[in-house]
Amino acid sequence: MNGIAGSAPSAIRTGDLSNAGTGRNAGQSVDVAVIGGGINGVSIARDAAGRGLSVLLCEQDDLAAHTSSASSKMIHGGLRYLEYGEFGLVRKALQEREILMSCAAHLIHPLRLIMPHTADQRPAWLIRLGLLLYDHLASRRILPASAAVDLRTHVAGQALQARYRRGFAYSDGWVNDARLVVLNALDAAERGAQILTRTRCVSAQAEAGIWRLELETRSGRRQSVTARSLVNASGPWVAQTARSVLQQPAATIPPLRLVRGSHIVVPALFAHDCAYLLQHSDGRVVFALPYEQHFTLIGTTDVDQHADPGQAQISATEIAYLCDLASSYFARPVRPVDVVHSFSGVRPLLAGEATGAKAAALSRDYRLLLESRPAPLLQVWGGKITTCRKLAEEALDQLAPLLGNRHGAWTAHVCLPGGDIAATVPDVRSVTGLADFVASCQQHYHWLPPALVQRYVYAYGTRLHRLLEGCRQMADMGEWLAPGLCTREVRYLMQYEWAQQAGDVLWRRSHLGLQLPAAAVERLSAWMQARYQDHPHVSQS
Structure with missing residues (x-):
């Protein structure tokens, strides 16, 4: 892992095209143009820049302005995905959990989760079996194994209602999601990428093997850019970008379901470092996590989003849902009036053939679609924050050879900026x-x-x-x-x-x-x- 603590800042290529039309911004040409400044877009930009490709990324708002800053703040394998047979996704996510913890020690911390249990929930033997599988789907150099806990004596039981006497404990990771996005962008910029925020791509046309893009700032200034390849990583806007910017026929666009996940923040319900996984009678699970020292974060919901993803807001029904579930577990009731903050993000989920399925049952895996003609185009469908590095690596493994680049994968053992923290155990930071x-x-x-x-x-x-x-x-x-x-x-x-x-x-x-x-x-x-x-x-x- 690399990085030198306290070294002088290197020159980075940043900006918002405020001076577009003059200087080096006029008629710019790059190897890879990326649309989207969420976690997938910046991770792809970072990987591409590290392979020696010239990169330009444009984001219509701030970095991580939407879905990527509205997660449950967890790097996790997705324990509940085992119920849906998503063993490959869980294994991949668990492997990435260990890699990201070692590459961004300051942003991603171990988190012990407590799952209170009663007889009317999933059978205890089934939960224990699932946790054992979760423990063994990937190596664990950093996190402890799962275990049964007595909530009458465990510190996490003090905040719960007396009827919760037993439970289970397992480990995942907490993440500062928005900063993970920013630091991927920063590393990309320090490797030569240009990051343009509050700049949208209004059109993209492929001509003679080259993409010609028109970019526009908030002030209305425009710039033309040519690129040897284009990546559509616009998250919940990926289908809209394919239709309106890339002018792709509707029949060629994979089905995508936009699902809103909302969270509430309330004054702290407990005074320890553990989090909780709460099971709802409808089969869903909700997390309650310690948040910013004085608060508890509760979420998430799964509600279809039909309006503009950029306008996603929590509904009164979602607030009541989260409050009611929390109140059924914690000794102190949670009421809507207790909510001091809320946020919502829209997840682009692969719909597949399950158009009528519950949102919770839809896969959180991703799909990469690569077209080589008339010019290389890679589009990212789905995905979750935990698998961002792997998604980017796979994307460049497919895209880079089309550009004559043979550099190969590199991000698994390289720290993000600021993550080069010395450890007392080699390679476990x-x-x-x-x-x-x-x-x-x-x-x-x-x-x-x-x-x-x-x-x-x-x-x-x-x-x-x-x-x-x-x-x-x-x-x-x-x-x-x-x-x-x-x-x-x-x-x-x-x-x-x-x-x-x-x-x-x-x-x-x-x-x-x-x-x-x-x-x-x-x-x-x-x-x-x-x-x-x-x-x-x-x-x-």
């Missing part, structure tokens, strides 16, 4: 190295509050040394725009991580929006707007 690294950083930056240093580590990993380069005292951090948020960090996010608006900082680069008053949000927004001008990346000076 996430469990054995992170706590020591946090402690050493808190000692080194003793003039900063320990909780703030820990947040920096969890967000930036070893890159916190870049963020704090030249800082020796609180005065060096600049103005404090809100509790825990200074201008030093905001400048860094604008310069290196494509943050342009307050929401980019508060909800995707961090989750500080949960705890800040409206006045602080307005102050941050005004500060950023005053410094944005024509280009989103400002000087660190």
